[in-house]
Amino acid sequence: MCIHLLYIDPGSGSYLVQVIIAGILGIAFYFKSIWTKIKSIFGARRKEETGDNLKQND
């Protein structure tokens, strides 16, 4: 493979990579937010459970 890097405007290459990285980070962010939601649901349930337990112990 022959790469003529010097003939490419570095700005344009960096523009494309920013689009790709922003896309990947966007997807990661999307899944992360779903995961956080799931965790918060479980977290909330657990809290409720421990709250109930405490009441029973009283």
Place this chain on the structure above:
Amino acid sequence: MTDFKKHPASFRDPAGFVFQSDSKWYRQINQSYAQAYSKLKSSGLLDKLIAQNKLIPHSEIQKNLSGDKNHWLTLLPQQIPYLSFPYEWSFDALRDTAILTLDIALESMNYGMILKDATPFNFQIVSGGPILIDTLSFEKYDETKPWVAYRQFIETFLCPLLLSSYKSPAFIGMLSQYPNGIPVNFCAALLPFSSKLNPLSGLHIHLQSKVSAEKTSNTKQITFTREKLTRILAHLKSGIQNLKLNQVRSEWNDYYDSTVPKKNYVEEKERLFRSFLEISSPVSCLDIGTNQGYFSLLASEMEIDTVAIDSDHLCVNDLYIDTRKKNIKNLLPLVIDMSNPSPSIGWDNEERAAFLGRSKFDMVLALALIHHLAIGKNLPFEKIANTFSSLGEWLIIEFVPSSDEKSTIILGERTDMFSWYTQEIFETEFSNFYTIKEKKTIGESGRTLYLMHRNLS
């Protein structure tokens, strides 16, 4: 106009240039940058960044001091006491500068502006931390465009930081060979395979190195959003904040902690050191081979502006972290090897001045150093005395005899080579350049501390 002199590195940016007049540094703004500067000011960004200590403060001068036809406005920035360059900074100093760059870029977007350059050479370390000195780095932000300085940021900040983190901090020194940054594909080749799995290096180095090697024909139609750019900058920031320096401890790291030659050595040396400084009362000082900066810290406590240099990156980095933590403003730690100090670099060898050329101090400190230079580097006393005397008027120097435990480590098997390494010859050779004002043995250590004053030539 008197002695107008343009700075030899200030020719790339059409927005303006830096020049010296009446021994003060000024920054001229050209007519082509008038609109951007006006926006920087009217948006409130300029005042905000100055108030946050992120951008060097300046006053405006209407007079055309340079006599240049493109003149629009002249700025007189706060003068910087001592210039240093990124290839002399320690890991944490470069990392703080990278984070500051991202913070400034993020803040600018709130004011409708963006950084058009992102290089550590636009910063200086002033009063203990980095500050942006290039007031003309801003332009109007077009939200549909990605960041124009992205590649520059990656190559001048992220590449040396990642290589320092994965391999060795010596890669920061490579910025003197690559002042425009370490190329992404070069960095990708140097990083270990595991770095591909790290989102920071995986995306910004490895992916970028792949993408920039591909044909990029349709980039003209690329549209972007502010949200996307914010996400990229935030990702860079959090990744860089989590980077850690690859810690390979050197044998001199715990010099004063674990291997103190004799009891009361440090206490006695400190007492003599203070009394010598009181006699000479310097305003500025250079501590060569500062190690962990014990005596630099003492000098800075005595309100002496101190530049502390050592070739050991980890020592300098620890000292930098210490100065930031304690908010010490008059101590600048730099990674410089006295036996091979930074050369002058750039176009005409003039853009960045050599270390020796830009360094004049009242006092030079060479504590527990002479055996490293004379025996470790085979440097004759005469050469050492000549260079030290060119750096400052006063010298506090410690003579370490060849029988000293530390000297024998450096000597190794070469004992017959250094018959000239005696206190008598040391005094004779240094007397050609200096007058010995004080001479005191340091407790029971067998070492001697001298205060010398440069001879009039």
